[in-house]
Amino acid sequence: MDWNDIRFFLTVARTHSLTKTAGQLNVSQSTVARRIEALESSLRVRLFVHHQTGYFLTDAGQDVLKQAEEMEVKALALESHLLGRDLQPAGTVRLATAGTLATYLIIPALPRFRTRFPDINLQLITGVNTVSISRHDADLALRLVRPEQQSLKIRKVGRMASALYGSKTYLEQHPAPNERPLAGREWISWDNMYSYLPSAKWRNDTYPDVPSALVVTSVEAQIAAVNANLGLAVLPRFIAAQHRNMVEVIASENVFSEDLWLVSHADLAASARVRAVAEFLIELIEESALK
Known part of the structure; x- marks a missing residue:
């Protein structure tokens, strides 16, 4: 056979x-x-x-x-x-993660990573398809949901807090009292097909009657809409921190936070290349608002 x-x-x-x-x-x-x-x-x-x-x-x-x-x-x-027997941080590492983490956390830091580890070929896997660490579809994953498999090495490395944001211009054009921060204001909303997302659930459960100025299907579109002064959106704090014109309307303590999990196969724990990528991710998380 x-x-x-x-x-x-x-x-x-x-x-x-x-x-x-x-x-x-x-x-x-x-x-x-x-x-x-x-x-x-x-x-x-x-x-x-x-x-x-x-x-x-x-x-x-x-x-x-x-x-x-x-x-x-x-x-x-x-x-x-x-x-896993390699001694030098060299070779290919496939990292699976959410698109928002790849776009706004990891990719901007890749020039620094490439300078530090020129012999590591980092491959990013994002999207909606299920990626299995246990079947080695990827070597490492940075996830917002804790896996259940017992064979994996799982470590909590941070929390991704989200808050409600609007642009400074939009808030000045649509003033509201502190006790009613959404009065006279509108949402940048997720399409119904994404109603399972934490931000969509929070909005639907907490403020179901606030009208939508725009319905979108991506975080990138929400960011663009907020920057275009169209309304309010629930966004991760570490992303909003990269936009000086964004103002926090409702703090993350009153919205929600999600745990960040670093996942790898237990057999690759001693791999220098995987360990180098993992330590670099932890460094990025500690530098950002993902704490």
């Missing part, structure tokens, strides 16, 4: 698609099909049935899946052990 065939099998089992598997493994769809056929031939069982909605495991395939996942864990553990 070829380990590479097992990799193809696991990816098809997780994606239910030859096309998606080909994309993830950077091969052709015909190569994926050939690998699956080779594995089925060597095991003398049919592993998948093909429906219009995708490829699904047979009962035999389900049995093979359990064994294949155990093989994957052992293979990744061996890889982690070998990678």
